[in-house]
Amino acid sequence: MRRLIWVGSALVAVGSWFAACKLDLDESLIPHTDASAGGASGAGGGSGGVVDSGFGGVGATGGKGDGGPCDADTQCKTDAACLEGRCASGQCAFDLCPSKSACEGRTCEATSGKCSASQPFGFKATSLELSAEIGCGNVAQRCVAGFGDLVFVATADGALNAFRTTNPAAPQKLTVDAPTFTVARLVAAENRLLILSAVASDKLQVAWLDPPTDPNATTLALNQVGVNLSGATDGVFPAGAQGFFLVENSSATFFPAALLEPPVANNATVSQYPSTGLAPGASIVASSGKRLVSFRVDTSNTPVVPSFTLVSAAGTTSAQNGSEAAMAFEAPASLSAHFFASAYDGSLLWSTNRVTRDDAGTPETSAVVLRWPLTAGGNDFSGTLEIDLASYSSAGWSTVRRGPVALVDPSTILATVAYPVDPQLTLVRSVHVSNGSLVLGSATATLPFTVNQVGVAANRRVGVVLTPADTTLSLKATLHVFAPGCT
Numbered sequence: 130m131r132r133l134i135w136v137g138s139a140l141v142a143v144g145s146w147f148a149a150c151k152l153d154l155d156e157s158l159i160p161h162t163d164a165s166a167g168g169a170s171g172a173g174g175g176s177g178g179v180v181d182s183g184f185g186g187v188g189a190t191g192g193k194g195d196g197g198p199c200d201a202d203t204q205c206k207t208d209a210a211c212l213e214g215r216c217a218s219g220q221c222a223f224d225l226c227p228s229k230s231a232c233e234g235r236t237c238e239a240t241s242g243k244c245s246a247s248q249p250f251g252f253k254a255t256s257l258e259l260s261a262e263i264g265c266g267n268v269a270q271r272c273v274a275g276f277g278d279l280v281f282v283a284t285a286d287g288a289l290n291a292f293r294t295t296n297p298a299a300p301q302k303l304t305v306d307a308p309t310f311t312v313a314r315l316v317a318a319e320n321r322l323l324i325l326s327a328v329a330s331d332k333l334q335v336a337w338l339d340p341p342t343d344p345n346a347t348t349l350a351l352n353q354v355g356v357n358l359s360g361a362t363d364g365v366f367p368a369g370a371q372g373f374f375l376v377e378n379s380s381a382t383f384f385p386a387a388l389l390e391p392p393v394a395n396n397a398t399v400s401q402y403p404s405t406g407l408a409p410g411a412s413i414v415a416s417s418g419k420r421l422v423s424f425r426v427d428t429s430n431t432p433v434v435p436s437f438t439l440v441s442a443a444g445t446t447s448a449q450n451g452s453e454a455a456m457a458f459e460a461p462a463s464l465s466a467h468f469f470a471s472a473y474d475g476s477l478l479w480s481t482n483r484v485t486r487d488d489a490g491t492p493e494t495s496a497v498v499l500r501w502p503l504t505a506g507g508n509d510f511s512g513t514l515e516i517d518l519a520s521y522s523s524a525g526w527s528t529v530r531r532g533p534v535a536l537v538d539p540s541t542i543l544a545t546v547a548y549p550v551d552p553q554l555t556l557v558r559s560v561h562v563s564n565g566s567l568v569l570g571s572a573t574a575t576l577p578f579t580v581n582q583v584g585v586a587a588n589r590r591v592g593v594v595l596t597p598a599d600t601t602l603s604l605k606a607t608l609h610v611f612a613p614g615c616t
Contacts, residue, residue, distance in 0.1 A: 197221060210242035210345055225278075225295050225344045232615035234296030237345060245296075251615050252559070252572030254297035254591065259606040261286035262598050264312050269584030270533050273595040273608070274317035276473065277340055279303075279349075280586065280593050281322055282608055283312040289324070290608075291349055297591045297612045305349040310334035317586070318367035319473040321391065324351075325362060333358040333399070337391040339371075354395040360385055366416035366471045374421060374444050376413050377401060384413050386421060388444030404440045406450035411438065412464060417503055418475040419443065423450075426462050433484075433492065435460035437502065437510045454510040456502075459484040459492065463527035472536035473589075477503035480531040480544065483517065492526040497546045499534065499560055499567065516567035518546040519556060532580030535587035541613045543592025547580050555580050557594055559613035572616040576609065577602060 198219055199205050205214025205221035212223040226235040226244035233247040234254075261284035265272035272283045280300070282290040287307050292300040310326040317323070326334035336353040363378035372390040379385075383403035393399070404413065404421060411425040421443040426435045436453045461467065461482050470478040479502055482494035501514040521530065532545030532555055540562035548554035555578055559570035576583065576596055584595035594609040 211237035211244050212344065213244070228296075232612065234298050236296045236299050236301065239347075248296065248298045250298035250612055252570070252611060252613070253557075253574045254610045254612045254615070255299065257292065257300060257608040257610065259284055259290060259608065261288065261606065263584075263595065263606050265314060267597060269582060269595045269597060271314045271584070272312070273584040273586045273593060274315040274322055275586045275588035275591075275593060276317040276319060276322060277588055278590050279322075279340075280588055280591070280608070280610075281305075281315055281317075281338075282595060283315055283324070284606065287311070289351070292608070294588060294591045294610065297610050300610060301347075303347055303349055305338065306351045308334070308336045308351065308353060310336075314362070314365055316365045316367065316373060317473070317588075318373060319370040321371040323365070323373050323389070323391070325365065328358055328361055331357055331359045333362070335389070335391070335393060352392065354393055354397070356393060357396065357398040358387070358401070360387070360401040364413055366421070367473065368416055368444065369419050370473075372419070374416055375399065375401065376421065378413055380407070380409075380411070383407070384421075384423075386413070386440075386444040386448070388419070402444060402446050402448055404443060404448050404450060407438060407440075408436070408453060413440075414464075414467070415469040415471040415477055416443070417471070417477055418506075422469070422471075422477060422503070424464075424467070424469070426460050427455075428462050431490075432459045433462060434458075439508070456510070456512045458512055459486075461492075461494070461527040465529055466527045466531065468531045468533055470534050470536065472505070474505040474536070474539060475503075476501065476505045476507070476536065476539075478534050478536060478542060480518070480534050480546070482526055482528065482530065484526050487523075493523045494521075494526045494528060494530075495523045496520045497530045499542070499544055501567065505539065514567060516560060516569065518544055518558065518560075518569070519549050521547075521549050521552070529581065532583060533585035535585045535592055537587040537592050537613050538589055543585060543587055543594075543611055543613050545580055545583055545585055545594065548575055553579055555583050555594075557609075557611060559592075559611070561614070570613060570616075574609070574611070577604070 199216040199221045202215045211226050214223050226237050233249050235244045263272050264283040264285045274281050280292045289305050291303040291305045294300045313327040314325045322338040324336040361377040362375045364376035366374045368374045375387045377385045383405045385401035385403050387399045387401040407423050411423040414424045415422040421440040423438040434455050436455045438453050439451045441449045467481040479500045483496040483498040496517045499518050502510045530547040534544040542560040545555050548556040555576045557574040578596050592611045596607050598606045
């Protein structure tokens with residue numbers, strides 16, 4: 130087989146297609162598959178369509194037709210099953226069963242080694258029932274993760290379920306070894322999945338999974354070791370493309386954090402280092418690249434103002450707390466009313482109640498607002514990029530109505546929020562960047578669970594919502610797959 134440059138069915142471009150489908154988006158804010166374009170975009174972490182994405186064949190050298198230079202799509206040919214070539218900026222790139230439409234998908238048929246006919250799908254592309262209940266103590270948000278074109282769910286029977294979502298309407302079930310320990314948490318960075326046990330007797334079981342080199346791989350390799358850790362893993366966040374922060378969220382010990390970057394040797398000692406200098410009342414809530422993000426709401430004065438801080442060199446002996454950035458609006462005092470998402474590109478998403486005050490000056494809320502306070506590669510927090518996800522009758526300002534959110538691509542978010550008609554249900558919707566502002570996608574879906582029961586994750590292709598089993602409703606644990614730009 131020829132050596133290929135593989136871009137997982139336009140990993141970078143397809144997110145842009147989803148975001149643009151049925152929407153009038155500002156193209157300058159959408160990543161394109163131009164090899165000359167700079168900056169990271171999709172899971173390949175490269176500069177466009179012609180890259181070694183880490184999810185398939187390595188970048189090739191050589192002449193036309195084998196992954197090298199080209200003048201036309203017809204010169205980009207391969208004998209690899211289900212890979213189709215195209216000429217992008219003078220270089221051959223190969224996609225796994227690409228589709229001509231953003232809201233259609235094709236599947237690689239194992240028996241023939243050929244791509245199926247295109248299959249249309251809408252905002253909710255499909256739902257996959259799982260054979261067992263959710264693992265991770267039945268906490269859905271801790272048991273679902275995704276990167277590249279892969280999505281993972283840990284279930285209570287000890288299995289690690291893996292799906293390839295090149296066709297969102299028909300995800301491909303993959304085989305992956307089950308961890309030998311009880312899974313407590315899944316976390317994905319841009320190019321790696323981390324699987325953790327609970328800490329017991331200063332021991333932590335760690336497994337990780339890297340992108341397969343074969344885009345058609347149906348079996349994924351899992352690496353597993355046991356390490357020494359004397360602290361806790363209250364918070365686990367991505368740290369760059371393949372690393373992770375393990376944080377003990379305790380002010381008494383100055384929020385010690387470890388920077389874990391697999392591969393890790395068996396029986397290695399993982400050390401946590403303090404993040405000194407954080408203001409009283411602060412908590413570590415997220416990460417931005419290789420920095421940690423702290424958050425607090427100052428309740429000592431009125432108005433009650435939220436603030437953020439970046440901790441540079443986090444997880445090392447050189448950890449340094451930066452200056453606080455105060456927002457120009459009020460926020461709920463209770464941390465439970467906030468949801469923070471650490472995006473693969475280093476940006477930060479924040480879903481919480483919009484706070485107003487009644488005539489007596491009592492804080493209340495009647496809306497959930499999504500904010501994008503830190504963009505990819507940014508150093509300055511801002512509250513200007515925001516949009517209300519849903520409106521309600523007035524309630525206490527710390528009422529939990531926000532649900533989990535996740536970044537699908539640099540201009541698309543999958544968000545959940547309490548359904549206004551019945552807050553015991555969850556409303557799923559998309560948010561897009563258009564002309565420098567956030568806009569709501571027109572399609573929505575409703576799930577029969579509260580926002581505290583669901584888990585949300587995304588890879589560079591789709592967003593997913595994990596819901597638990599419910600015997601009263603005769604529902605199995607289910608992975609719901611969403612294409613955020615399709616209606």
